[in-house]
Amino acid sequence: MYYFFAEGVIIIEPKCISRVILKRLPIYLGYLKSLPNDAPPHISATTIANVLQMGEVQVRKDLAAVCDIGKPKIGYKVRDLIDELETFLGFKDMNDVIIVGAGKLGKALLSYEGFREYGLSIVAAFDVDDTVIGNMNSTKPIYHISKLSDLCQRMNIQIGIIAVPAESAQAICDYIIKCGIKAIMNFTPYLLKVPSDIIAHHVNIAASLALLSKQLSEQT
Amino acid sequence: MYYFFAEGVIIIEPKCISRVILKRLPIYLGYLKSLPNDAPPHISATTIANVLQMGEVQVRKDLAAVCDIGKPKIGYKVRDLIDELETFLGFKDMNDVIIVGAGKLGKALLSYEGFREYGLSIVAAFDVDDTVIGNMNSTKPIYHISKLSDLCQRMNIQIGIIAVPAESAQAICDYIIKCGIKAIMNFTPYLLKVPSDIIAHHVNIAASLALLSKQLSEQT
DNA sequence: TAGATTGTTAATCGATTAACAATC
DNA sequence: TAGATTGTTAATCGATTAACAATC
Numbered sequence: 001m002y003y004f005f006a007e008g009v010i011i012i013e014p015k016c017i018s019r020v021i022l023k024r025l026p027i028y029l030g031y032l033k034s035l036p037n038d039a040p041p042h043i044s045a046t047t048i049a050n051v052l053q054m055g056e057v058q059v060r061k062d063l064a065a066v067c068d069i070g071k072p073k074i075g076y077k078v079r080d081l082i083d084e085l086e087t088f089l090g091f092k093d094m095n096d097v098i099i100v101g102a103g104k105l106g107k108a109l110l111s112y113e114g115f116r117e118y119g120l121s122i123v124a125a126f127d128v129d130d131t132v133i134g135n136m137n138s139t140k141p142i143y144h145i146s147k148l149s150d151l152c153q154r155m156n157i158q159i160g161i162i163a164v165p166a167e168s169a170q171a172i173c174d175y176i177i178k179c180g181i182k183a184i185m186n187f188t189p190y191l192l193k194v195p196s197d198i199i200a201h202h203v204n205i206a207a208s209l210a211l212l213s214k215q216l217s218e219q220t
Numbered sequence: 221m222y223y224f225f226a227e228g229v230i231i232i233e234p235k236c237i238s239r240v241i242l243k244r245l246p247i248y249l250g251y252l253k254s255l256p257n258d259a260p261p262h263i264s265a266t267t268i269a270n271v272l273q274m275g276e277v278q279v280r281k282d283l284a285a286v287c288d289i290g291k292p293k294i295g296y297k298v299r300d301l302i303d304e305l306e307t308f309l310g311f312k313d314m315n316d317v318i319i320v321g322a323g324k325l326g327k328a329l330l331s332y333e334g335f336r337e338y339g340l341s342i343v344a345a346f347d348v349d350d351t352v353i354g355n356m357n358s359t360k361p362i363y364h365i366s367k368l369s370d371l372c373q374r375m376n377i378q379i380g381i382i383a384v385p386a387e388s389a390q391a392i393c394d395y396i397i398k399c400g401i402k403a404i405m406n407f408t409p410y411l412l413k414v415p416s417d418i419i420a421h422h423v424n425i426a427a428s429l430a431l432l433s434k435q436l437s438e439q440t
Numbered sequence: 441t442a443g444a445t446t447g448t449t450a451a452t453c454g455a456t457t458a459a460c461a462a463t464c
Numbered sequence: 465t466a467g468a469t470t471g472t473t474a475a476t477c478g479a480t481t482a483a484c485a486a487t488c
Contacts, residue, residue, distance in 0.1 A: 020479070022434070026427040030409055044445065052411065057447095057481060064447060072446040072487045095433045104328035109425070111324060114386075114409060118430035159433055166334075183436040185429055189250055189334060191272065199439065201432050205329070205423070207246040209405055210338035212421050213315045213379055214242070216403040219419065240455070264469065277457060277471095284471060292463045292470040445487085452481070459474075 021062050026118075027052060028059070029085040032078055044075035091119035096157045098181075100172050101164035102127040102142045105187060109161060111138045123157060149179040158182040166190045173200075241282050246338075247272060248279070249305040252298055264295035311339035316377045318401075320392050321384035322347040322362045325407060329381060331358045343377060369399040378402040386410045393420075 031052060032043070045063060049056035063070060067084035070076050086092050097115070099106050102125040110125045126145045127133065133144055143151070151157070160181040164172050169188040176184070183199040186192050189207070194200045251272060252263070265283060269276035283290065287304035290296050306312050317335070319326050322345040330345045346365045347353065353362055363371070371377070380401040384392050389408040396404070403419040406412050409427070414420045 018479075022431055026424065026430070027411065030411060030427075034410075046445075055481065058479095060446070061448090061480090070446055073444050074488070075445070089430060090434045090437060091430060095437075097429065097433075104324070104331060108324035108328045112426075115426050115429070117409075118426045120426065120429055120433065158436060159429070161429070182439075183432050185432055189337075190254075191247065191250060197439075199432060199435055201428065203423075203425070203428065204246065206332075206335045206338045206340065207250075208421065208423065209317065209335070209340055209379070209381070210246070210309060210311060211242055212403050212405055212419060213317075213340065214310045215419055216378060217310060217315075219402075219417075238455075266469075275457065278455095280470070281456090281472090290470055293468050294464070295469070447486085448484085450481105450483075453479085455476100455478080457474105457476070459472100461470105461472085463470075464468095 017065055021065055024054075024058075024062055025066065025085055025089055028062070029082065029089070029091075032082050032085070035078060039078070041077055041079065042075045043078050043081070045070070047075075089119075091117070094119055094121045095159060096121050096123045096155055097159040097161060098123055098148065098152060098157055098176075099125040099161045099163055100127075100145070100148070100176060101125070101162065102129070102132045103163060103165075106161075106163035107132075107138070107142075109163065110140050110142070120159075123155065124151065145175075148176065152176075152179045152181065156180070160184050162186045162188055162192075164188065237285055241285055244274075244278075244282055245286065245305055245309055248282070249302065249309070249311075252302050252305070255298060259298070261297055261299065262295045263298050263301070265290070267295075306339075309339075311337070314339055314341045315379060316341050316343045316375055317379040317381060318343055318368065318372060318377055318396075319345040319381045319383055320347075320365070320368070320396060321345070321382065322349070322352045323383060323385075326381075326383035327352075327358070327362075329383065330360050330362070340379075343375065344371065365395075368396065372396075372399045372401065376400070380404050382406045382408055382412075384408065 028048060031048065045060040046056045049059045063076065066088045067081065069080050069084060097120055099109055099122060106125050110122055115122055122140060124140060125142045126148045127142060128145050133142055158181060160176045162169055162172055162184060166188045169186060169190040170192060173184060173192045173194065177194065177198055184192065184194065185201045185203060187203050189204050191202065192200050248268060251268065265280040266276045269279045283296065286308045287301065289300050289304060317340055319329055319342060322330065326345050330342055335342055342360060344360060345362045346368045347362060348365050353364055378401060380396045382389055382392055382404060386408045389406060389410040390412060393404060393412045393414065397414065397418055404412065404414065405421045405423060407423050409424050411422065412420050
């Protein structure tokens with residue numbers, strides 16, 4: 001964080017962090033949280049780097065971009081560092097998420113408990129198929145898609161997961177944007193077209209696995 | 221591809237393509253395959269770039285890294301380009317994959333039909349829980365984990381997906397490496413430690429979704 | 441004090457973009 | 465021929481790594 005004086009007013013430079021760094025932060029956090037309770041209270045960037053097999057300068061630079069609690073010769077207080085990372089990443093305040101598509105993947109995500117740790121609360125899933133509505137197997141409800149608009153507007157939900165068949169992905173995407181969704185994670189191989197004010201992330205598990213397979217075949 | 225003469229022998233430079241490019245190739249391929257049958261037989265890098273909202277030079281450079289079929293003023297023959305990309309990415313010959321963990325996610329992946337298109341064949345899932353063994357709901361079998369070693373060795377399967385609870389991830393990882401698995405896709409938030417000759421990819425859905433959420437909250 | 445560790449400044453590396461000659 | 469499009473070479477940009485001064 002940098003402070004600038006401009007015409008007598010203090011302007012705080014918006015902490016603009018690159019996406020590459022942003023993707024590494026949860027990895028540091030995960031490791032720190034996995035440390036046993038009886039571990040020493042401080043840790044050095046060198047130690048973190050060695051365990052995670054990263055460059056130590058990179059770790060130090062990444063952490064410096066987020067917080068300011070490193071002490072020469074001592075390192076970082078683990079508790080504080082966890083706190084800083086969680087605060088920075090927004091894991092401390094909950095964000096509601098809905099899922100569209102209650103097929104096998106949709107249901108798996110709906111009942112996955114691990115989201116909470118990342119500040120995410122899956123509220124409900126939606127589907128067009130009446131036979132999956134209700135949901136006996138989970139504590140989280142599955143509603144008919146016609147209820148989506150009302151729920152999202154009432155609860156001001158802005159994040160949606162698309163887990164429908166690829167053919168209906170674009171239609172569903174357009175629909176949930178109309179319902180107020182602003183950020184979309186798409187598990188379909190179909191590349192969604194969205195307005196510029198909407199954020200869309202594409203997760204193509206099959207493509208990722210195929211690249212892993214290619215990497216293996218090349219590793220002679 | 222470049223050819224070099226060295227002491228009278230033709231050496232074909234190994235087509236070493238960066239990971240960033242590699243990740244974009246399936247996107248091009250997906251778009252090309254989505255084109256209707258009555259579309260014109262040729263397409264230009266400019267068109268592809270515009271549709272996918274990428275730089276046109278980038279598209280051209282990426283494609284040039286893979287194939288050599290672009291013709292000035294005409295563009296690329298769609299059929300041939302699809303063929304080149306599929307061949308390059310290895311989607312044409314099948315690779316067998318096993319899944320460890322037949323919980324909700326494991327089962328979702330087991331019955332997902334979309335892998336075939338990427339040259340991947342999910343052979344079976346494995347679990348320790350006797351109640352999920354057998355699998356009534358799918359054409360693909362679920363075996364007890366004790367059968368894993370034998371099957372992988374018999375079929376020479378080298379790719380494994382870990383979809384078990386985070387606590388058992390490392391133990392399962394060590395075990396399947398012993399069984400001959402060489403490339404691992406881990407859906408657990410736990411960061412696996414693997415020997416240097418083993419490839420491990422980590423997919424942390426919750427972390428990705430959390431970053432999407434953060435991006436949204438910053439987009440003022 | 442000396443050693444370990446931090447954060448920063450400079451150098452390197454790789455990827456993207458811009459400019460342009462080649463060509464159907 | 466002129467225009468569209470390719471692939472390549474050069475310039476820019478961003479990220480990683482190396483070097484080093486500051487410090488507990």
